[in-house]
Amino acid sequence: MTELTLIQGVNQALREAMKADPDVVLLGEDIGVNGGVFRATEGLLKEFGEDRVMDTPLNESGIVGTAVGMALYGLKPVAEIQFLDFIYPAFDQIVSELAKLRYRSGGQFPCHVVLRAPYGGGIKGGLYHSQSTEQLFASIPGLKVVVPSTPADAKGLLLSSIFDEDPVLFLEPKRIYRSLPGEVPDGDHRVPLGTARVAREGSDVSVFAYGAMVPVAQQACQGLDAQGIHAELIDLRSLVPLDEAALLRSVEKTGRAVIVHEAPRFCGYGAEIAALLAEKALYSLKAPVVRVTGYDTPFPYALEHLYLPSVDRVSRAIERTVRAA
Amino acid sequence: MARPSGPPRESPLSVQAVPVTSGRAPEGLTAADRKRMLRVMLLSRALDERGMTLQRQGRIGFYVPVEGQEGAQVGCAVALDPKDWLCPGYRETAVALSRGIPLRQLLSQLYGDRADLCQGRQMPNHFAFREFRFVSASSPIGTQIPHAVGLALAARLKGEKVVSVAFFGDGATSSNDFHSGMNFAGVYRAPVIFFCQNNQWAISLPRSKQTRSETLAQKAEAYGFSGLQVDGNDVEAVYAAVKEARARAIAGGGPTLIEAVTYRMGPHTTSDDPRRYRSAEELALWKSRDPVERLKETLVREHALTEEEFDQFLEAARAEVAAAIQEVEPLPPPDPGTLFDDVFARRTPQLEEQRAAFLAELPGSGGRKE
Numbered sequence: 001m002t003e004l005t006l007i008q009g010v011n012q013a014l015r016e017a018m019k020a021d022p023d024v025v026l027l028g029e030d031i032g033v034n035g036g037v038f039r040a041t042e043g044l045l046k047e048f049g050e051d052r053v054m055d056t057p058l059n060e061s062g063i064v065g066t067a068v069g070m071a072l073y074g075l076k077p078v079a080e081i082q083f084l085d086f087i088y089p090a091f092d093q094i095v096s097e098l099a100k101l102r103y104r105s106g107g108q109f110p111c112h113v114v115l116r117a118p119y120g121g122g123i124k125g126g127l128y129h130s131q132s133t134e135q136l137f138a139s140i141p142g143l144k145v146v147v148p149s150t151p152a153d154a155k156g157l158l159l160s161s162i163f164d165e166d167p168v169l170f171l172e173p174k175r176i177y178r179s180l181p182g183e184v185p186d187g188d189h190r191v192p193l194g195t196a197r198v199a200r201e202g203s204d205v206s207v208f209a210y211g212a213m214v215p216v217a218q219q220a221c222q223g224l225d226a227q228g229i230h231a232e233l234i235d236l237r238s239l240v241p242l243d244e245a246a247l248l249r250s251v252e253k254t255g256r257a258v259i260v261h262e263a264p265r266f267c268g269y270g271a272e273i274a275a276l277l278a279e280k281a282l283y284s285l286k287a288p289v290v291r292v293t294g295y296d297t298p299f300p301y302a303l304e305h306l307y308l309p310s311v312d313r314v315s316r317a318i319e320r321t322v323r324a325a
Numbered sequence: 326m327a328r329p330s331g332p333p334r335e336s337p338l339s340v341q342a343v344p345v346t347s348g349r350a351p352e353g354l355t356a357a358d359r360k361r362m363l364r365v366m367l368l369s370r371a372l373d374e375r376g377m378t379l380q381r382q383g384r385i386g387f388y389v390p391v392e393g394q395e396g397a398q399v400g401c402a403v404a405l406d407p408k409d410w411l412c413p414g415y416r417e418t419a420v421a422l423s424r425g426i427p428l429r430q431l432l433s434q435l436y437g438d439r440a441d442l443c444q445g446r447q448m449p450n451h452f453a454f455r456e457f458r459f460v461s462a463s464s465p466i467g468t469q470i471p472h473a474v475g476l477a478l479a480a481r482l483k484g485e486k487v488v489s490v491a492f493f494g495d496g497a498t499s500s501n502d503f504h505s506g507m508n509f510a511g512v513y514r515a516p517v518i519f520f521c522q523n524n525q526w527a528i529s530l531p532r533s534k535q536t537r538s539e540t541l542a543q544k545a546e547a548y549g550f551s552g553l554q555v556d557g558n559d560v561e562a563v564y565a566a567v568k569e570a571r572a573r574a575i576a577g578g579g580p581t582l583i584e585a586v587t588y589r590m591g592p593h594t595t596s597d598d599p600r601r602y603r604s605a606e607e608l609a610l611w612k613s614r615d616p617v618e619r620l621k622e623t624l625v626r627e628h629a630l631t632e633e634e635f636d637q638f639l640e641a642a643r644a645e646v647a648a649a650i651q652e653v654e655p656l657p658p659p660d661p662g663t664l665f666d667d668v669f670a671r672r673t674p675q676l677e678e679q680r681a682a683f684l685a686e687l688p689g690s691g692g693r694k695e
Contacts, residue, residue, distance in 0.1 A: 025482070051482055057512055062471050069489070071476020072460060075408070075482070077475075089501065096465045097472070105453035105461035106444035107667040142668050144639030165670035193672070241673035 002189050004184040007177040008278055009039045010116070016155075016188055017162045018048050021085035024162060025070060027054040028080030028116075037082055038118055038177055041199055066092035067113045068097050076162055077113050084119035084171065085128045098167045100144035114161045114168045119147075120212050120262050121294075122175035125320065126301035132211075132263035132294065137169050138239045138272070144168040145239040146193060149214035151182040156191030164193060173212035180215055194238045196246035202232035204322050205256040208247065208273055209237040211216060213260045213309060220314035229322050231258075247273065248281050255286035256321045260309050267294040287324035292317045354403075354564060355630035362403055362560055363630075364638050365622050366395035368428070369419035370617060371642035373591065375650060376435065376449075380595040384654070385435045389450035391559075393590030395419045396616025397522050400563025401490070401585070404571060410458045410476040410489035412469040415450045416522075416589075417462065417492050424457050428649045438656035444667070445659040467493060467500030470519065474510045477517040477574075488574045490518045496527025498541050503632040507582070511548035516574035518567065519545075522557060523610075524589035529602035545582035557585030558616040561623075587613070661687055 005013065017024045026041060026048075032055035035042035046052040046068035056063050060081055067077035077248055082089045087094070094115070101111040138145045144166050148154040154172065161168040199214060200221055209217040212234045221231040232250050236242065251257050257277055259270035270291040292309045300307050328434065369391050376388040384554055392417070402423035405411075413420060421431060430442065436446030443453050443461070453461030462471060473491035480487050497503055498521060512518050523541055525532045538544055547551025551573070555566040563585055571579035588611035592599050599608075624630035665672055665680040672680065684690060 017581065054513075057508055059505050061501055062474075062509045065468065065471025065502055066475040066478065069412075069477070070479040071475070072472060073476050073483075075479045092465055092468060092501070093471070096463055097468050099658060100463070101461055102670070103667045104443060104447050104451070104463065105455070106442050106446060106668075108453050108455035109461045110670065114582055144669070191523050241669075241675060244674060263564035271577035 001183045001185055004151045004155075005178045005181045005246075005275075006148065006151045006154045006172070007038055007040055009148075009151035009184050010158055010172060011042055011044075012156035013155040013162070014041060014044060015047070017076075017078070017159060018044065018052065020188065021076060023074065023161075024076045024078065025052045025054065026078050026080070027056050027067060029058055029063070029082050030305065031055060031080050036080060038174060039280055040080065040116070044124065060086055060090040061093050063251050064093040064098065064113070064115065065254060068093060068101070068111055072101070072109055072111045073110045078162060079113060079115050081115055081117040083129050084117040084133060085131050087117055094137070094143065094169075095140055099140045102166070106283055110165060111303075112165055114158075114170055116158075116170045116172060118174035118177070119171045120173050120175055121299055121304050122212060124301070124304065127299050130304065132261065132301040133271045134171055134239055134265060135263055136238040138269055142167065143240065144193060145171065147173065147237065147239060148169045149173060149176070149211055149235050149237070150180075152184045152189070153191055153197070155184050156189045159168065159188065160190045160193050163190075168193070171211065175212040176215060191237070194241040194243055196243035197235040197237055198232065198246070198250075200231070200233040200237045202230040202254065204229050204254055205231045205258060205318055206250040206254045207231050207245070207258045207260065207314070207318065208234045208236060209233065209260040209301060210239065211262070213262060213298055216309060217260050217314050219311045220318060223315055224318055227319075229318060231318055242278060244280075251277055251281045252284045255284055257285070257289045258292060258314070258317050258321055259289065260292045260314055262294050262298045262308055265291055266296045268293055287321045290317045290321050297301065336362055336535045354561060356624065356627060358403070359561070359620065359624060360630060361453045362399045362423075363617070364642065365626065366419065366617050366620065367638050367642040368562075369395050369422050371397070371639070372418060372422075372428070372431070374643070374647050375561045377591070377595060379435070379650070385449055386437075387449045388435070388595045389416050389418070390591035391416055391419045393588045393615070394522055394524055396620065397557035397585040397587045399423045399564050400560040401520050401567045401664065404564045404567035405490065406487060408485070408570075409571070410460065410473065410474065410480070410487065412460045412473040412489060412491045414453065414466070414469065414492050414494065414497070415462045415464060416494070417452070418450060420492065421452055421454070421459055424459060425453075426454050426457050426459065428435050428645060429653055430454065430582060432522050432649050432653040433656065436653055436656065437658065438653065439659050440653070440660070442654050444663050467497040467502040469493070470497070470500075470502045470506030471509060473517050473519070474506050474513070474515050476513040477510070478513055481516055486575055488516045488518055488571050490520050492520050492522070494521065494527065495523040495525065495532050495535050496540060497521070498544060507544070508547045510580040511550050514577070514579035517580045518570045518574060519580060520583045521582065521625045522568070523584050526593070526599070526603065527588055528593045528597060533582065540584060542582055542584035550580045550582070551585065552582040554584045554586060557587030558614050558619060560616060560620050582693040587616070590615070653669065
C-alpha cells in the first residue's frame with residue numbers, strides 16, 4: 001500500500017500495464033514530453049519510448065481512429081482525450097466504429113481501445129473544461145463507461161479496463177485528481193468492471209453517486225449521522241455495465257433513493273437509475289426518488305459553485321426523502 | 326504516372342488525356358496473371374448483374390455495384406501481399422474477390438443468412454473477413470482511413486513487414502477522417518497506402534464540386550508525402566502504382582496517396598437513379614473506357630486471349646455466381662438469440678435479461694410472457 005493521489009493511481013496503472021504487456025501503447029495530445037497536461041503519463045515516455053508513448057497531432061478523431069486501427073491489429077491502445085469536452089470530433093469514430101466493430105463483424109473484429117478522459121467541473125474550467133456528458137456515451141451499445149472516485153479504484157479500474165476485451169471510456173474526475181489522496185495497493189491491483197462499491201453502509205436511504213460526486217455525497221451522509229439519518233452510499237464505479245443488483249439490494253433495504261451527478265438532469269444518467277427503480281423496486285420505495293444534479297444549462301464559469309451539487313444540496317435532498325415518509 | 330503537378334486539366338473527364346504510365350509493362354505481371362485478373366473482374370461484374378437483379382426481385386435488401394471500377398480494385402489488390410491489411414469502404418467487392426474470399430461468403434453477407442460471418446448484422450456489401458485481413462466496412466464515409474494508419478503503425482511496432490491500404494472514393498477526400506488519417510500517416514511516416522478511387526461521383530455530387538483542388542492526388546503534398554494520379558481503368562497501371570507505393574512503404578519511405586481515376590458506371594446503390602444527375606453522353610464516354618474491355622483488348626492484341634475464351638470466362642463467371650446463389654439462398658436467417666451476441670465479449674446482465682424476455686416473446690416460444 002502506498003498513499004497516492006487519483007492521478008498518481010492512473011499513472012501507476014498505465015506503468016504497470018505497459019510493463020506487463022508490450023502490446024499496451026499510449027497515444028494522445030501532450031502525453032509524451034510533457035507527461036500530459038494533468039501529468040497522467042509523467043515519466044512514461046522516458047521509460048517506454050516514443051513508439052509506445054505517442055504524442056499525436058491535435059485531432060481527436062485521428063487519435064481514436066488510429067487507436068481503433070491499432071486495436072484491430074491486436075494491440076491494446078490507451079488513448080488520452082485531453083478533456084472530455086474535446087472528444088466530440090471523435091464521436092463518429094466512437095459511435096460508428098469503436099462501439100460497433102465487434103457486433104457488425106459477427107465477433108471477427110473485436111476492438112479493445114481504452115479512452116481516458118478527464119471530466120467534470122469544479123476547477124474553474126468554464127464551458128469547455130468542465131462538462132459531464134457521460135450519458136451520451138452510456139447510451140451507446142458496445143461501449144463500457146467507467147468512473148473511479150478514489151485513487152485505489154482509479155488504478156484498479158484502469159488496469160481492468162486495459163486488460164478487458166471491450167472498448168472502455170474511462171472518465172477521470174479531474175476535480176479530485178490531487179485533492180483526496182488515499183491508500184493504493186501496490187502491483188497488479190484490479191477492480192472488476194461492472195461492480196458498484198458500498199462506500200458507506202446505512203439503513204435509511206440509498207445515495208447513488210460516481211466520480212467527484214462521491215466525496216460530496218460522503219460528506220453529506222456523514223453530516224446527517226448526527227440527526228439520526230443513516231444513509232448508505234453506493235459508488236457506481238461502472239455506468240456500463242451497471243451493477244443493478246447492488247442498487248436494488250440497497251433500495252430494498254432502505255426504501256429510499258437519492259441520485260447525485262454533475263451532469264444536467266434531463267435525460268441524465270440518474271434518469272436511467274430512477275427508471276430502473278420504478279421498474280424493479282417500486283414496491284420497496286417509501287418515498288419518491290430524488291435527483292441532485294447539475295442544472296439544464298450549459299456549464300457556467302463564475303457560478304459553477306452554485307451549479308454543481310454541493311454537500312448542502314445533497315444533504316437537503318437526503319433529509320427531504322427521509323422526512324417524506 | 327502523372328504527378329499532381331502535371332498539366333492543368335479542364336474537367337475531370339479530360340484526365341484520360343494525362344499520360345498515366347511510364348510506358349513500361351509492369352514487372353512480374355505475366356499474361357497468365359492478367360488473365361486471372363480479368364476473370365476476377367468478370368466475376369465481380371457477374372455478381373453485380375445478379376446483385377442488382379436480386380435486389381429488384383426483393384431477394385436481398387440492397388446492393389452496391391462496383392461496375393466500372395473493377396480495374397482499379399483488382400489492379401490494386403493483386404499488387405499487395407496477402408498479409409497486407411485492407412480497410413475497405415462498402416464498394417470493394419472486387420477487392421474481396423481478388424483476395425480470394427469465397428463467393429459463397431460474399432453472398433451469405435448479401436443475404437444476411439446464418440452462414441454470414443457477420444451474422445446478418447450489416448446491410449449488403451458491408452463485408453468483414455478477419456481471416457483475409459479484410460477489415461469490417463461501415464457506412465460513414467472516410468472513417469476507415471485512420472484505421473489503416475493505426476494498423477500500419479501497429480504492424481511496424483510488431484516488426485511485421487506489411488502495409489495497410491485504405492480504400493475510399495472522391496467523396497471521402499472531403500471527410501474529416503481523410504484529413505485525420507492523412508495527417509497522422511504523414512507525421513509518423515506510416516507504411517500505408519491511401520487508395521482513392523475517384524469514380525467522379527459522390528452520389529449526385531460531381532468531382533468538380535467536391536473540391537477546388539486540381540487533382541485529388543495533390544492533396545498528399547500538403548501532408549508531406551507522395552501523391553500520384555493513375556488511370557484507374559488501366560489495371561496494369563494501377564498495379565504498377567500500388568507496387569511502387571508498397572515498396573516505398575515497406576522500405577520506410579512513408580505513405581502514398583494514389584488517385585485512381587475511374588468511373589462508377591452503375592448507380593451509387595440500388596436506391597439511386599443516376600439519370601437524375603448525369604448525362605447519357607458521359608456514361609457512354611466512360612463505357613468506351615470500360616476496364617474489362619480494355620484488359621480484354623490488350624490481351625487479345627497480344628494474342629494471349631481469344632474472343633471465344635473471353636466469352637467462356639464470362640459464362641463461367643455467371644455460372645459460378647448462379648451456383649453460389651443457389652447454394653446460399655435456402656439458408657435460414659441468423660438465430661434470433663444471436664441478436665444479443667457480440668455487443669460485448671460477454672453478454673452483460675442487462676443483455677441477458679433482454680434476451681430472455683425477447684426469446685420468451687418470440688412467436689412459437691409458447692407465448693410465455695414475463
